[in-house]
Amino acid sequence: MNFPDFNRSILKEISTPEWEKRNLTVLVKRDDLIHDEISGNKWRKLVYNIEQAQLKRNDTILTFGGAFSNHLVATACAAKLNGLKAIGIVRGEELTAESNATLQRCKDYGMELVFVSRELYHLRNDRQWWEELHLDYPNSLIIPEGGANFYGVLGCQEIWKELPKDTDRIFVAQGTTTTSCGILLGAPKSCFIHAVPVLKGFDAEAEMKQLLYSYFLDEELLTEFFSKLKIEQDYHFGGYGKYTPELLNYITEKYRQFGLKLDPVYTGKAFSAMEDLIQKLDLRNEKIIFIHTGGIQGSKGIEEKEGIELYE
Numbered sequence: 337m338n339f340p341d342f343n344r345s346i347l348k349e350i351s352t353p354e355w356e357k358r359n360l361t362v363l364v365k366r367d368d369l370i371h372d373e374i375s376g377n378k379w380r381k382l383v384y385n386i387e388q389a390q391l392k393r394n395d396t397i398l399t400f401g402g403a404f405s406n407h408l409v410a411t412a413c414a415a416k417l418n419g420l421k422a423i424g425i426v427r428g429e430e431l432t433a434e435s436n437a438t439l440q441r442c443k444d445y446g447m448e449l450v451f452v453s454r455e456l457y458h459l460r461n462d463r464q465w466w467e468e469l470h471l472d473y474p475n476s477l478i479i480p481e482g483g484a485n486f487y488g489v490l491g492c493q494e495i496w497k498e499l500p501k502d503t504d505r506i507f508v509a510q511g512t513t514t515t516s517c518g519i520l521l522g523a524p525k526s527c528f529i530h531a532v533p534v535l536k537g538f539d540a541e542a543e544m545k546q547l548l549y550s551y552f553l554d555e556e557l558l559t560e561f562f563s564k565l566k567i568e569q570d571y572h573f574g575g576y577g578k579y580t581p582e583l584l585n586y587i588t589e590k591y592r593q594f595g596l597k598l599d600p601v602y603t604g605k606a607f608s609a610m611e612d613l614i615q616k617l618d619l620r621n622e623k624i625i626f627i628h629t630g631g632i633q634g635s636k637g638i639e640e641k642e643g644i645e646l647y648e
């Protein structure tokens with residue numbers, strides 16, 4: 337297997353006079369450095385899925401995504417690196433591979449793109465549709481949207497091999513919840529997780545429970561795990577893919593302050609949650625880790641659309 341180099345994901349300490357006064361050690365887990373294309377949480381969610389495909393001798397990986405999906409590009413690239421064919425089921429029958437840079441990159445990596453209506457896409461987790469897809473694409477391994485399956489969670493759990501065991505708090509952005517589920521499962525007892533959903537009105541807890549049931553956790557264990565988790569609902573900035581001028585300015589400001597490229601879809605929102613909650617919860621004498629889950633690709637799309645440069 338063409339294995340990701342997780343050593344590239346360093347822990348970078350960042351500081352402000354305010355945090356120093358509070359005696360906070362704030363570290364950024366730079367998963368954005370893992371790979372240029374399969375960046376952030378993407379390799380973590382894909383690594384055991386690709387391994388499964390190879391163990392089962394599948395020759396194709398099939399997955400799902402929207403028009404600007406980071407996961408689709410990452411899957412296309414990871415499949416190519418591992419000699420697998422890739423099929424991407426894309427939401428929106430009006431689209432083509434030329435519709436935007438994300439889809440074009442998927443195509444360039446050799447992914448076959450299948451554009452479907454929003455109604456059909458809605459069935460992306462429907463096992464009956466999966467059976468039909470298996471008939472159309474025999475010998476394929478189907479990975480859910482965003483890598484949200486058991487193997488995705490397992491890969492994310494392993495981030496703990498690279499994190500200090502005396503971490504007091506983690507801040508992480510949440511989409512499908514796969515990354516935060518893995519982090520929660522692997523976390524030491526004394527570590528508290530703040531998960532920051534980027535979707536508005538999203539029942540993150542229900543989503544996480546559903547994913548964690550694939551670990552056969554019972555209610556009692558789930559309650560124990562959930563006691564060290566808080567879902568921070570107030571930092572979605574209008575919802576998935578939505579952003580405000582303040583958020584865009586904030587991202588530029590953080591780039592100047594810390595040299596970190598945060599993105600307007602995920603990590604910018606989660607980072608702002610961390611900064612805000614350090615104040616509101618009056619955190620002191622702690623080791624805090626921010627998980628940089630990548631997302632630079634999303635930034636490029638927004639920079640193009642807005643005619644701005646976020647990192648200058």
Ligand SMILES: Cc1ncc(COP(=O)(O)O)c(C=O)c1O
Pocket residue numbers: 376377406407482509510511512513514515516602603629630631632
């Ligand atoms: C950059 C980035 N950060 C965070 C997330 C959220 O991760 P998850 O879907 O595992 O909750 C995603 C989506 O996969 C993402 O692309």
